[in-house]
Amino acid sequence: MLLAVNVLMPLVGVKGLLGIGAVLDLGLGILLLKHAMAGRRFRFAAIAGTATALLASLLAFAQLDMLRLSSGVYRGNPAVWPKSMKVVQYHDGKTATVALLKSPNGGLTLLTNGKADAKINIGPGAATPDEPTMILLGALPLAANPHAKTAANIGMGSGLTAHTLLSTPQLERLDIIEIEAEMINGARGYGERVRHVFEDPRSHIHIEDAKVFFSTRKTKYDIIISEPSNPWVSGVASLFSEEFYKHVNRYMSDDGVFAQWVQLYEIDMKQVASIMGAVSSQFSDYTVIALTDFDILILARKKGQFAGLSPDFLSAPGLAKALERVGVQHPQDVQARWVGNKRTLDPMFESFGAPANSDYFPYVDQNAVRTRFMNVGGVELTWLGMNPLPLLEMVAPAHAHHGALSNTVALAKAQANAAVRTLRTAIIERRYGDAPSPVATASMLLPHLFVEACDSAAAEDLWIDGLLDLATLIVPESTPSELEPVWARIAEAKCYSRRSANQKQWLTLVRAVSNRDAPAMITASEKILADAKAFKPSARMQYALRAATLGNLVAGDRGNTTMLWQAYGASAFGVAEPPLDVRMMIALDEPDAYKAWRTLFAARTKVIAEK
Numbered sequence: 001m002l003l004a005v006n007v008l009m010p011l012v013g014v015k016g017l018l019g020i021g022a023v024l025d026l027g028l029g030i031l032l033l034k035h036a037m038a039g040r041r042f043r044f045a046a047i048a049g050t051a052t053a054l055l056a057s058l059l060a061f062a063q064l065d066m067l068r069l070s071s072g073v074y075r076g077n078p079a080v081w082p083k084s085m086k087v088v089q090y091h092d093g094k095t096a097t098v099a100l101l102k103s104p105n106g107g108l109t110l111l112t113n114g115k116a117d118a119k120i121n122i123g124p125g126a127a128t129p130d131e132p133t134m135i136l137l138g139a140l141p142l143a144a145n146p147h148a149k150t151a152a153n154i155g156m157g158s159g160l161t162a163h164t165l166l167s168t169p170q171l172e173r174l175d176i177i178e179i180e181a182e183m184i185n186g187a188r189g190y191g192e193r194v195r196h197v198f199e200d201p202r203s204h205i206h207i208e209d210a211k212v213f214f215s216t217r218k219t220k221y222d223i224i225i226s227e228p229s230n231p232w233v234s235g236v237a238s239l240f241s242e243e244f245y246k247h248v249n250r251y252m253s254d255d256g257v258f259a260q261w262v263q264l265y266e267i268d269m270k271q272v273a274s275i276m277g278a279v280s281s282q283f284s285d286y287t288v289i290a291l292t293d294f295d296i297l298i299l300a301r302k303k304g305q306f307a308g309l310s311p312d313f314l315s316a317p318g319l320a321k322a323l324e325r326v327g328v329q330h331p332q333d334v335q336a337r338w339v340g341n342k343r344t345l346d347p348m349f350e351s352f353g354a355p356a357n358s359d360y361f362p363y364v365d366q367n368a369v370r371t372r373f374m375n376v377g378g379v380e381l382t383w384l385g386m387n388p389l390p391l392l393e394m395v396a397p398a399h400a401h402h403g404a405l406s407n408t409v410a411l412a413k414a415q416a417n418a419a420v421r422t423l424r425t426a427i428i429e430r431r432y433g434d435a436p437s438p439v440a441t442a443s444m445l446l447p448h449l450f451v452e453a454c455d456s457a458a459a460e461d462l463w464i465d466g467l468l469d470l471a472t473l474i475v476p477e478s479t480p481s482e483l484e485p486v487w488a489r490i491a492e493a494k495c496y497s498r499r500s501a502n503q504k505q506w507l508t509l510v511r512a513v514s515n516r517d518a519p520a521m522i523t524a525s526e527k528i529l530a531d532a533k534a535f536k537p538s539a540r541m542q543y544a545l546r547a548a549t550l551g552n553l554v555a556g557d558r559g560n561t562t563m564l565w566q567a568y569g570a571s572a573f574g575v576a577e578p579p580l581d582v583r584m585m586i587a588l589d590e591p592d593a594y595k596a597w598r599t600l601f602a603a604r605t606k607v608i609a610e611k
Contacts, residue, residue, distance in 0.1 A: 072114015093182030118158035138164025148222035159187035159194035166196035167318030237365035277356035327408030335401035351594035521551030537574035
């Protein structure tokens with residue numbers, strides 16, 4: 001057995017493909033065979049020798065496809081990566097197989113067991129959609145705790161997050177905790193893009209389980225960052241549990257900040273609510289920021305409330321260049337990513353009735369594989385920032401963002417902001433042909449808002465629908481003063497003079513929303529809903545109901561949000577439960593409303609089942 005291992009190990013090392021697993025399997029088989037063939041020494045020697053020779057021949061002469069070995073069927077991935085991809089590294093580690101693939105355009109993708117976990121463009125091209133996540137994971141905790149001196153980064157990944165943390169002289173020490181040694185080798189392949197991780201003396205890499213590491217060192221950190229893989233990956237869901245957060249909390253300084261990356265793809269809102277329940281139970285306050293349209297960052301404080309993010313990090317020499325690469329250059333670029341905080345989000349998450357994720361009640365682990373298989377996503381959370389109404393601004397005025405956004409990577413809100421500025425100018429200056437292509441639907445309907453051919457019933461419908469499409473696009477991304485000239489242009493057009501009093505109510509409503517005038521929103525929207533009487537689900541009725549709900553919430557008319565949904569919700573949306581934004585408004589208005597609703601839905605479900 002030892003002879004076989006000694007002979008085969010060099011071959012395995014040269015090939016770098018099969019590892020020592022085949023050798024160990026062969027050795028175990030030979031031992032079992034020897035026991036079974038006691039007394040038949042010659043036959044045993046012949047079989048064992050033949051098996052060893054076959055394995056040695058396989059390792060020495062077989063031409064195995066490196067791309068096929070690096071591949072894994074995840075989501076829409078092909079069974080084998082295309083031939084244009086080049087395998088730069090391939091390592092069989094103790095816990096995973098790690099590969100690094102290079103695409104023709106210079107992108108380097110790090111794979112774990114065939115699953116792509118990070119992609120960085122090391123060439124001259126634009127940043128990949130993964131880069132904003134990794135860079136902001138390092139930069140924003142520094143902004144949340146500008147006096148931080150020590151930090152711990154759980155999970156190496158590509159190393160870009162740790163590199164970003166070390167891009168400024170702010171930190172005195174960074175501990176990087178990674179359970180798989182081969183991930184370190186994989187990260188080295190990114191070279192200059194992660195140079196600080198391997199060259200900065202403040203960087204300390206530890207190959208260890210995170211819980212064991214913290215327990216044995218007992219060091220207090222000013223920042224702790226956790227960037228695990230997707231919760232559906234085996235064993236990962238425990239890094240989103242109450243017990244893990246409680247454990248981490250012990251090793252944070254009193255003004256420490258914990259940063260948690262959560263992927264919103266292939267996970268439903270109940271699982272997100274379960275994770276957020278675990279976070280909320282262990283930290284005094286948190287804020288949620290959209291890293292991309294598909295990823296969020298939870299910044300949680302051990303003690304006290306969040307005072308906001310220091311803007312100084314935007315001008316820090318080491319960080320500024322990295323942030324500019326992913327389109328984050330001004331305070332509004334960060335403010336526009338704000339999704340909510342403990343005050344605004346806790347009631348909504350609690351309304352789902354999901355238990356806080358726990359090692360003893362592993363709600364996420366039990367459900368993540370199902371939602372991954374069904375390709376269910378929770379991206380509606382980040383899309384709260386793309387609401388048809390200025391929802392987040394009116395719920396939390398202190399977090400309103402104003403001004404142009406940079407060309408941020410992988411964030412639809414930034415693209416919408418740029419299109420809105422062009423569209424506003426096109427309307428005010430009557431240059432309708434300048435309406436940008438991202439808002440083609442609105443630009444096609446613009447003539448119906450201004451020209452005189454408005455006599456047919458179809459044109460009347462187009463006028464209302466066009467107005468609401470326009471409002472949905474420009475109101476959330478504009479200030480009242482920027483919007484008033486737009487409404488003035490519509491009101492002075494001959495088309496508007498031919499509208500009926502009921503049709504003109506829609507411009508009254510849009511203007512009220514534009515001015516963030518809650519009482520006026522209530523008056524205009526509730527009149528439209530009452531006058532409509534019986535109606536079918538439609539975008540216009542959904543807009544009116546959203547406006548009425550938000551107006552009542554902001555005006556402080558408690559209880560009206562629930563009554564509005566009960567009166568008009570099913571008719572406007574055609575569903576029994578509200579969409580996420582309306583759910584948020586109702587939960588903020590009446591935190592206990594959903595408890596009664598869940599009881600009602602459970603009773604209805606039981607009756608149906610019995611029938």
